[in-house]
Amino acid sequence: MFKTTVKNLLDQALTERSDLFLIEFSISGDNKIKVVVDGDNGVLVEDCMFISRAIEHNLDREEQDFSLEVMSAGATSPLTHKRQYKKNLNRVLDLKTASNKIEGTLTSATDSNIILEWKVREPKPIGKGKVTVKKQASIAYEDIVEAKVMIKF
Numbered sequence: 001m002f003k004t005t006v007k008n009l010l011d012q013a014l015t016e017r018s019d020l021f022l023i024e025f026s027i028s029g030d031n032k033i034k035v036v037v038d039g040d041n042g043v044l045v046e047d048c049m050f051i052s053r054a055i056e057h058n059l060d061r062e063e064q065d066f067s068l069e070v071m072s073a074g075a076t077s078p079l080t081h082k083r084q085y086k087k088n089l090n091r092v093l094d095l096k097t098a099s100n101k102i103e104g105t106l107t108s109a110t111d112s113n114i115i116l117e118w119k120v121r122e123p124k125p126i127g128k129g130k131v132t133v134k135k136q137a138s139i140a141y142e143d144i145v146e147a148k149v150m151i152k153f
Contacts, residue, residue, distance in 0.1 A: 021037065037051060047072070114139055
């Protein structure tokens with residue numbers, strides 16, 4: 001019952017703020033609530049405070065003892081939601097599928113797949129030496145094992 005109440009409060013808050021979306025929600029046995037959110041335009045401290053207040057102010061600590069942790073998805077966290085891909089267009093991803101690993105620029109994200117582009121050095125078709133070739137792959141979301149944004153400085 002407690003989990004259902006908290007989930008309903010969280011869903012109401014996310015409905016109110018359609019630019020935010022849920023990445024992870026859990027309640028441990030000792031009523032430790034953990035909420036991880038992301039946003040189409042990133043997540044500010046104020047956004048986490050909004051979610052926290054929406055939950056905490058509607059629960060009675062006299063009735064149920066709990067702790068609440070609301071945070072944004074970290075910069076190095078794997079992408080788990082389709083909306084995260086759309087907000088990271090033109091950024092470099094380190095992507096793993098069941099058969100290979102690719103590091104490339106995310107150029108497109110639709111409802112069913114993503115498109116990555118990268119450059120690779122290959123032997124020339126005729127003669128000695130190598131030539132730089134631009135590659136592209138369309139990858140379905142269900143084929144992605146893990147994808148992380150590469151942070152470059």
